[in-house]
Amino acid sequence: DESTASLSIVIAEMTDFSGFEIDLNKYQKVAINPFTTEALSADQIAAVKNNIEVCRDAIVFFTACGSASGYGGHTGGAFDTVPEVVLLDAFFRACPDKFVPILFDEAGHRVATQYLFSVLDGKLPAKELKRYRVGHANLPGHPELHCTPGVKFSSGRLGHMWPFVNGVAMANPTKISICLGSDGSQQEGDDYEAAILAVAQDLPVKLIIDDNDVTIAGHPSKYLKGYDVAKKLEGQGMKVTVVAGEGLEALYPAMRNCMVHSGPYAVVIRRKMCPGIEGVEGQCGGHDAIAVAKAVTYLTNKGHTAAVQWLEGDAKKAEKDPQAGDYLGTKGSKVGANRALFGECVVKILESMSLEERKSKVMVIDSDLEGSTGLKVIHQKCPDVFVQSGIMERGNFSAAAGFGMEKGKVGVFSTFAAFLEMCVSEITMARLNYANVLCHFSHSGVDDMADNTCHFGINNFFCRQWSR
Template structure:
């Protein structure tokens, strides 16, 4: 198989260098996906050597282009590009592809490899991350750019494959990107018509160009993906379109998976397995590649080396930014702060003052309403706060006075995502990764199932994203079991790095929001009630203790030196624990009520603090209107037995009060279980 003679020799060399770095790394690892890197090599050469704006010396440069490898299984293509472009990724790391502690894991991981913008692998999510990045760029440009001072002006480029387009999230993302006219989003479709199971015509026969045109995209069809000049022309056309604000661009590149392999090109066999020594030798012969494994000619390294170009473009931008800072010092300072992810000076003091004010108000209201009020308070201090809802704004209560709505032709701070829970969550990750905003998104808690994998990716990437999930239990009432979450809270708590807060009143809700904003190493999910919840009185030290995830809310005076029973509750069930404590206190029984709005944060506290809140040797009764499997460890750790009042079946359609009574979430029902526990006749602990 011979490369086209019309292609410049250096382009041929560059494309083949990418192919063989991927081939050799996959062979060394005896694991990986060589087919996509071999098929998209010329597309990568056209973009990375001629158009991509980046600086290998500073992968975090604010105005760099963002490059997203949505078909992340082809990670060796990206690693080869980063290595050759001059990033801190030496060839030894390519040789250690997919090995323990290497900087070249099986799929790209942000924060792990310099130059990687997002963690990709779950197909379709990279594309959706890119939509979030492009939206962030557009909104930041509208907010900070001034006539003659374009400090935000970059593009988001995406490589994607058939698998990304088959995933339903691609519909959500592409539809949203089209209606928002994200013209600086440019995607390359690797149209090789092969997936793991073989030729896709039996299960993927969409008219993809027509589909994207229907979304409002500019579509460039029939580009020969193995012709660098043809790809270059398509890129130039796409760049011209970005200036006309006519929407994002999809460049349809016809390619052959595993291009260059005599025995496997165009087949599923080359998708996800090493070629093997015999086929590698045949491919070297077919492409005229005489270099050994991981050996790259100097002229190829020179062609890819982006260090001088990147430094020059970065310096030009810095000069323009300095002029901007001289003319608009406040805006420049705010932009720098926000892109660095720093909060305003004194925000921790302000947030504490806000929390104390909410405690003084002592309001009784639904925690979803308390969340809306918290958003409004924080938004006044945090211009970077950007959020919205998946078509449930007036149920999730995510708007606030003066927020302004985001539209294609107008900036704002509130996003109507439409009924796109998964797309919303993955785009929020992209917004967070881009920088400059603190994003949040909302839906009903039960629909976290739709968004779950993107929520997991937030945690995996340690991104500061806030998920506002309302209607948190059977307490939502008449909508019935399809909308009443049961297993959702405990299952979300199992995601490593995700802080799940279920506040019991407005004070805990504000504290949860404060904690979410102050957190810099991962996402936060707020599970909020539809129904009103009573204010719980607290002393000043108790208000401050909320941010520790669990604390002593109330204790019978006679409970010292140790209570007879510790009742642990969250959310709407805290009021039941408080009512039971009052009854038992009147009978001379010492009871401690522990409010546990966030188990993950509580678990991160010192052992001394945790033991002080829940002393060993005292029976524990847990009350939560959700599946109780996760609570039995808490009961067992007490060493004195206990019980869990939970919900381990689907709900019913009825008014909330009737449902709570039916399923045992009343003060009388909890009191009965508490008495049984105290008498030593109950429990599974």
């Protein structure tokens, strides 16, 4: 009848991958039951490898569209996790009654994964991926529920998803809940507490962690000596399997054992960032949207001529945000960014002091955002007072406050304004101890295209009452 015909048309439209220069029709709907399949067959291996290639090529292409248009984004994290995500998709398809079929991810910048699978699930037209991170295109830099069709959760800030997934597991005790993690997200204090609860309650939570030794500002193995994701989790009572590389011969058995195990379990996958991408593999730059030139080389080698032509042509025609305006006082002027000026001002003060004086009186601590919040210039010009720390805002702020407890000493701390709320209790502790802390909370305001509401920097408007 008429209603049935209308429904068929809608479904056909939503599963049409036309208008996207990577052929997503090549993605095979593989079903693998990890509870009964001890080893993958040759056909299953071929299908999984095919799907990995399709997804990785697609992610490189549409995240590079973000580079071409100027809207930016992130390639590496999503690119890295494709093998495990493809396997999880096959598990969900074979055993829908065994899983909460959501790819919860506590690294929201890996949102390209969520958008790609929204397309593969028929919830989003493939051509929309080419508008990745464009303002008001509903494809922001972090996934948000009820914003993008097909997205099933809001990731929030880095390292905040696992405790939430613990609750999902409590609400679904007969099903397995998945949480994709990273060596960066595991630095956050929330994950320490989440591990304790998961083990204590024997929750059916499975962590699949990308341990690529890359964060925004460096390599954890260099700036966080002694930090080891697997050892940390084992010390908290988690069952852990470490996989060297991402070959299916090791990855599938590890993930199968993880699913078969009755309680909490983590698979830690150690590999380089952006494996196989020439000029990007293993580098911190892989965290951001891949440069067009690098994407062109990668896609050319894969024979994706149409994708290359788009990146070198139409993709560079940046779509202006129709709701965007000019910032008052900056158009046609040479006004510097507040975050940059903050760092330069601190350097000017430090350089007026002797080396011994500033080392004894000042400590500047970073939370893996030195290039984003203005601390990089301090690191470069006054490394003697700079502490390169991890993604641990609460602990880092308190360390700065503790340094500044003594009269004549001051700790300097900086992070995004959106992250200020994570430090509220620590700010109170600093106030109660009359600690001298100079804080810079950058990126105030709102920004639809970059990271969405989880990164809206409006908390600083309430800072005054906490610091008085």
